[in-house]
Amino acid sequence: MAPIVSIRNLTKSYATGFEALKGVDLDIEEGEILALLGPNGAGKTTMISIVCGIVNPSGGTVTVGGHDVVRDFRETRSMIGLVPQELTLDAFESVWNTVAFSRGLHGRKPDPALIERILRDLSLYDKKDTMLRHLSGGMRRRVLIAKALSYEPKVLFLDEPTAGVDVNLRKDMWQLVERLRAAGTTIILTTHYIEEAEEIADRIGVINKGEILLVEDKATLMRKLGRKQLMVELSDPVATVPDALASYGLMLDDGGRHLVYDYDTTAERTGITTLLAAISEAGLRLRDVSTRQSSLEDIFVELVGEK
Numbered sequence: 001m002a003p004i005v006s007i008r009n010l011t012k013s014y015a016t017g018f019e020a021l022k023g024v025d026l027d028i029e030e031g032e033i034l035a036l037l038g039p040n041g042a043g044k045t046t047m048i049s050i051v052c053g054i055v056n057p058s059g060g061t062v063t064v065g066g067h068d069v070v071r072d073f074r075e076t077r078s079m080i081g082l083v084p085q086e087l088t089l090d091a092f093e094s095v096w097n098t099v100a101f102s103r104g105l106h107g108r109k110p111d112p113a114l115i116e117r118i119l120r121d122l123s124l125y126d127k128k129d130t131m132l133r134h135l136s137g138g139m140r141r142r143v144l145i146a147k148a149l150s151y152e153p154k155v156l157f158l159d160e161p162t163a164g165v166d167v168n169l170r171k172d173m174w175q176l177v178e179r180l181r182a183a184g185t186t187i188i189l190t191t192h193y194i195e196e197a198e199e200i201a202d203r204i205g206v207i208n209k210g211e212i213l214l215v216e217d218k219a220t221l222m223r224k225l226g227r228k229q230l231m232v233e234l235s236d237p238v239a240t241v242p243d244a245l246a247s248y249g250l251m252l253d254d255g256g257r258h259l260v261y262d263y264d265t266t267a268e269r270t271g272i273t274t275l276l277a278a279i280s281e282a283g284l285r286l287r288d289v290s291t292r293q294s295s296l297e298d299i300f301v302e303l304v305g306e307k
């Protein structure tokens with residue numbers, strides 16, 4: 001099946017001359033949930049804004065449902081829901097009117113039953129007549145989500161939907177995303193919370209300095225994370241790994257003081273017992289043994305080189 005969103009060699013240079021995107025390629029499959037991780041200024045919002053037709057690309061192409069986002073803006077925009085990172089709302093409208101109006105703005109027929117369901121799902125129904133300026137920040141974020149859902153988009157972009165919100169809203173969000181996925185909506189969210197990506201995404205992408213560094217199935221990533229390292233500290237450092245231990249693929253660390261062994265925690269045999277026996281047969285004396293397991297956060301920090 002053709003991807004629902006297809007991004008090819010996308011570049012963006014702002015008027016300041018700053019290159020925010022440097023040739024991004026990304027395909028998003030219909031019905032998947034993709035989480036984009038990246039530090040501040042990585043280019044996440046820029047990329048989303050281009051797909052949504054809010055920012056013009058400098059080069060490359062983006063299609064949504066087979067339509068070009070620049071040439072066929074009206075078609076693509078009506079397929080896309082966007083929950084922006086910044087809270088932008090008209091302070092003097094009520095919750096209900098804001099959400100119902102958003103549906104009309106996107107050319108959909110009025111559907112009060114749907115609006116009611118969305119507001120109930122987001123625990124906003126009892127605030128339906130409240131003016132937006134009287135809502136808390138987290139509730140305004142819920143309204144932004146309700147607005148985006150009001151016209152039943154095929155593709156939903158959530159730009160840091162849970163930044164600065166409480167645990168309840170975060171959990172509500174995750175459940176809502178799960179329901180939308182079940183209904184077939186494609187969802188792309190950006191987040192700084194690695195556990196959020198782990199919790200809800202099918203695929204995880206990492207972007208930094210305008211480049212996509214990795215896009216991988218969460219399951220594949222997690223399998224890689226299933227790998228562990230055994231660190232064997234020796235009483236006396238060695239210059240090279242003894243020939244007798246060649247088959248274990250060991251690495252030397254800490255000036256020959258540590259032997260490092262990579263193994264798969266999910267494998268039937270980890271090889272640790274035989275390795276330890278072989279080490280003492282090779283005449284090396286152990287001082288200490290420890291293990292270390294990398295997390296998604298380690299992978300992220302390693303890729304991006306900063307927290």
Ligand SMILES: Nc1ncnc2c1ncn2[C@@H]1O[C@H](COP(=O)(O)OP(=O)(O)OP(=O)(O)O)[C@@H](O)[C@H]1O
Pocket residue numbers: 014015016018019020038039040041042043044045046047085
């Ligand atoms: N209108 C603009 N003019 C000039 N530079 C801009 C503009 N908008 C964004 N930038 C720059 O482009 C880069 C990418 O910004 P962007 O907002 O896409 O990052 P982000 O990944 O969404 O970051 P964050 O996690 O902080 O939201 C940043 O260095 C930013 O300063």
Ligand SMILES: [Mg+2]
Pocket residue numbers: 044045046085159
């Ligand atoms: Mg952003």
